[in-house]
Amino acid sequence: MINLVRRNLASSYIVKSHVSFSTPLRFLSSSSSSSSSEKQQLLRTNPKVFDILLHRHHFTPELASRVASALAHLKTPEKADSVLSFFKESGFSNTRLEKIVKYRPRLLSASLEASIKPKIRVFQDLGFSSDDISIIISSNPAILHLSVNNNIIPTLSLLKGLLGSDYDLARLLRLSAWFVTTNLEQTMVPNFDFLKSFGIPTERLFLILHSYPRFFLLKPDILRRSVDKAEEMGIDRCSKVFIYAVRSIASMSNEAIERRFKPRIRILEILESRNLITSWPGLGIVYTLTDEKFFQKFISPYMDEVSDVYVPMSSVRGRRLLC
Numbered sequence: 129m130i131n132l133v134r135r136n137l138a139s140s141y142i143v144k145s146h147v148s149f150s151t152p153l154r155f156l157s158s159s160s161s162s163s164s165s166e167k168q169q170l171l172r173t174n175p176k177v178f179d180i181l182l183h184r185h186h187f188t189p190e191l192a193s194r195v196a197s198a199l200a201h202l203k204t205p206e207k208a209d210s211v212l213s214f215f216k217e218s219g220f221s222n223t224r225l226e227k228i229v230k231y232r233p234r235l236l237s238a239s240l241e242a243s244i245k246p247k248i249r250v251f252q253d254l255g256f257s258s259d260d261i262s263i264i265i266s267s268n269p270a271i272l273h274l275s276v277n278n279n280i281i282p283t284l285s286l287l288k289g290l291l292g293s294d295y296d297l298a299r300l301l302r303l304s305a306w307f308v309t310t311n312l313e314q315t316m317v318p319n320f321d322f323l324k325s326f327g328i329p330t331e332r333l334f335l336i337l338h339s340y341p342r343f344f345l346l347k348p349d350i351l352r353r354s355v356d357k358a359e360e361m362g363i364d365r366c367s368k369v370f371i372y373a374v375r376s377i378a379s380m381s382n383e384a385i386e387r388r389f390k391p392r393i394r395i396l397e398i399l400e401s402r403n404l405i406t407s408w409p410g411l412g413i414v415y416t417l418t419d420e421k422f423f424q425k426f427i428s429p430y431m432d433e434v435s436d437v438y439v440p441m442s443s444v445r446g447r448r449l450l451c
Contacts, residue, residue: 181229185225191226191229208236211244219262256294263305264301274308284297286313304345318348319346322352361373362394376389399426405426
């Protein structure tokens with residue numbers, strides 16, 4: 129009985145709104161890969177929302193159809209129009225709006241005055257540009273589901289206190305908006321304090337923060353194990369390379385560390401100790417280079433000087449350190 133009513137409702141919508149609803153039906157009939165559940169979802173669409181998204185805001189037909197299905201029961205489609213119009217007036221491009229709506233379609237049914245505007249205003253009050261705000265929100269639309277007073281303001285205040293300025297705060301969030309929706313008291317704060325306790329200068333930590341922001345969002349126990357591993361490998365915690373080694377180790381399996389990363393670090397340490405190199409390559413490069421390229425770049429030019437610690441075997445992969 130329910131399915132019959134739905135089919136009747138769908139039929140009546142087709143008659144009343146032929147131009148708007150014909151497009152989603154076309155996608156339904158032409159997509160051979162669509163599952164039955166996806167087809168049923170498209171049948172439970174909201175033709176008025178589809179029309180607003182497609183013709184007024186110029187969304188792609190595919191996305192308009194998907195969002196209209198997610199908002200099938202929205203009784204006031206004008207709300208979706210108001211939300212989108214506000215975002216556009218706030219400097220959001222269509223590309224960024226489509227990105228937001230693709231993953232959070234129900235934001236178009238949220239209260240503009242009570243829910244969305246106050247959250248955007250927080251960033252505006254901090255002096256963020258419209259481009260800053262649109263990048264941050266489109267990168268992590270979940271921000272718009274947070275409480276202003278319980279989540280957004282405390283998080284931004286904590287970050288600003290750490291970084292020192294609104295400019296640096298905006299710069300960080302443009303790189304990784306995930307900081308706003310992460311519990312920083314359980315990740316970033318203990319990680320930052322732990323690394324500072326090793327004597328790593330704050331300036332170096334900030335450099336890492338802006339280069340690899342998610343590194344500071346690791347679980348503290350993972351970070352501590354990575355630090356222990358770096359020390360086991362003999363990397364001096366006072367060395368500039370120490371923090372970069374910790375970051376690289378945190379992203380590797382134990383097998384990769386032992387078989388690839390650790391021997392290469394040892395080679396570079398030997399080259400540096402013998403004044404054969406004056407600066408280290410990025411540790412990401414150290415890890416990702418193939419065996420042959422690493423050998424050609426860091427071993428072959430110094431073979432006479434390091435032959436006492438390096439034994440060439442029948443293949444590049446088979447070469448090994450003596451120590």
